[in-house]
Amino acid sequence: MLLQAVANGIVLGSLFALLGVGLTLTYGVMEVPNFAQAGVITLAAYAMLWLNQTAGLSFWLAVAGGLVVGGVVSVLTERVAYRFVRTRPLAAPVVALGMLLVLDNIALVLFGGDHVSLSPPYAGDVVNIGPTSVPAVGVALIITTAAALVVLWLFLQHTRTGRAIRAVSQNAEAAATLGIRLERQYVISFLISGLLAGLAAFAYGPMYAVFPYMADTVLLNAFVVVVLGGLGNVWGAAVCGLLLGLLESFGAVYISAAYQTLFGFAVLLLMIVLRPAGLFATGSRRIA
Amino acid sequence: MTGFLEVDGASKAFGGIRAVDGMNFMVSEGTICGVIGPNGSGKTTLLGLLSGTYRPDRGVIKLRGRRLDGLSAHRIVQAGVARTFQTSRLFFRWSLADNLAAATAARPLADDNSKATTADPEHVLALVGLAGRGDTICASLSNAEQRLAMIAVALATRPVLLLLDEPAVGMSPSEAMALSQVVRRTRDELGITVIIVEHNMHFMMGLADRIMAMNAGCKLAEGTPAEIRGNPDVIAAYLGT
């Protein structure tokens, strides 16, 4: 049972890490809590579904299409809404939530409210590792997250754009004086965030159902991950995503499955009271 | 015999940096006390400790025998300490009169034994030289006017001790002269004790009764303006690395 909880925790943690990293990236660059990302996940998932089932594309082509949709929608949210509230930190979260409302309801209007399932070719398969059994979709999630993090690391460390993003995240003013075009970095981080959301849709959709509000609760957990890891700290988010996943998994197995999200909430409360700067804070960003 | 303001061993660190390190000094009632020192010497932090903006890590701060250290800022205002800020800070969307009304109402009139002034808004505006400007929205005041307005707001809380944080910043020589007058009148007409943190030595020398020089969070020297001006340690601190 313990090992099963660990396995579940790693699966859940991978999801949190994937989402948390995207969220903290845009946070670091623009100081905006990108709640609309949940809506991006939803639309990406529906896009994959539509491409696969209605348009008849193969599963993997549909996934690629979904990724594109994710990236595009995410960039659109920046261009259409977020960019106007960059200088108004109070307005940012509510604009984010407004966009989430819009995106979720676009999904509702276009696709209806039923829970539908996104079925990859390996749905239903189960992988057995020792005494634990993990559904194949869960394994896919772990692999996806790991691969995405590696690619992201390479990008941030070894490409000019990636380094520019890191610079903006540390100190936007200084970066601007170095000639880095801030607007471009904002758009690119939202693009990355959108692609990560698309990946999350691919990995997460099959595990839970696809419906208009599918990602809202998970995104709240992703926010806790961002706070835990230190606002803007990509690697902090990755590590803390895993930690939170394990924590919630253990809570679900040993205490109560229905209240799983509450454990994430409890962590948030603890952070506010004890360490508002996060476990691995970089710089002086704090939530309280 | 208790002095007016007594500071004993006050210290405050931020992260690893000791901004204020064991400050001991006293200020007599009804005087204008200047605090000078190079950048980073802890002057503003010291003001922050006196006003409750920061809580001291160690040390005791007493106003007329009553301990202020550890109190929250609004309680310290209630005790009769008001401050201004390095950058202009007002309720900018509001008129000057409304700013004063808010400050006046925040401190109940029924008071302790202090020689607290009953500075009514009109009087305060006249004192700082902004008479008749009550209806102006603060955002449209000039820089110098905003700094005077800040003082007016502080005075409207009827303090016994006024802390001014670099009040002359951005002022022309004539504006600074007017400011000096305001500070003197505050002391002479309202009986308020004033502590001023300033860079502008010239401004300070003519205004302060006593000056305290700080460096690296500690008190370097203390005395009359003339004594300070001639003090080799002070000169070295200013001209040094």
Add this chain to the structure above:
Amino acid sequence: MSETSTLARARSSFLLGPARDYLGIAVLGVALWLLLVETNAFYSSVLAAILIWTIATSGLNIIAGLGGYPSLVQGAFYGIGAYGSAIAMKWGQPFWAACIEAIVAAGFLGLVIGLVFSRTRGQYFAIGTMFTGLAVALVLNNWRSLTNGQLGITVEFGFGDMDQLNVAIPAATALILMLVRFVSRRRLGWRLQTILEDEDLAEHIGVPTARTKLTGFVLSACIGAVAGILIAQYNGTISPDLFDYYVGFVMFVALSVGGAGRVLGPLLGSAFIVGLPDLLNLSSGIGLLVAGLIFVLTIIIIPGGFMSAIDTVLAAATRTVMRR
């Protein structure tokens, strides 16, 4: 938010003068009552929903509108009012006692939430309260022994007859609007407004910011519960959908769109967000979609909401008239 100084407005209010404001609201209350009882059942039910939401968002107006703390948890207090009163009556309490207990429960939760989250500012307060709303909804959904979970519960009718309820709703709306008007001009109100303008400065002119915020928050919670009690009475049955986590957010949307910090803001906002979709018979998806779009537009273009748009129009009209 409006350009003119809020305290200055105390001297020259939107509706011509302090006492006349209350009179105006009272007249409005009577008019609403007439509308409620005279129109057909459909319009009447839409109006009732608008008014009940007006009460809930008026509560929100205190902490979020006056104080500038964007609380997204008002839905939870709304729910506690509804469930609290219904459950208390189930346990044998008379209606008036059940109401008080529900309001006190909401106030207590408000106290706790306020204490925890008053350390946070701006967007983190918004996020934290949103999470809290989620947590409360989660608990109430899953605590089946208390709330019957998804199935919901029926609500015992506490009024004498429907006529009394039809009086209570507009009366409560008018009273709450008057309360907000009253609070906004009194010490709590202007203290909250100083916190909105510059919290640190407020602290440094002697405003006890922590205590003020807490008081505002608890008051907001209690008023939210009043709305919840009324919706429970009006609907006859309640279910957890009543306060899904996004209800708190939609209430914030309604307040912002109508005009946060203005007495009539909640009325305009609720009419738009709740009333319009119902009247046009839009599906809830399209209704929320439009609400979201309007909200984002409002935040970006007219942060003061409808009330500030009205201000601008009136000011322009007055200027044109003066010139003649």
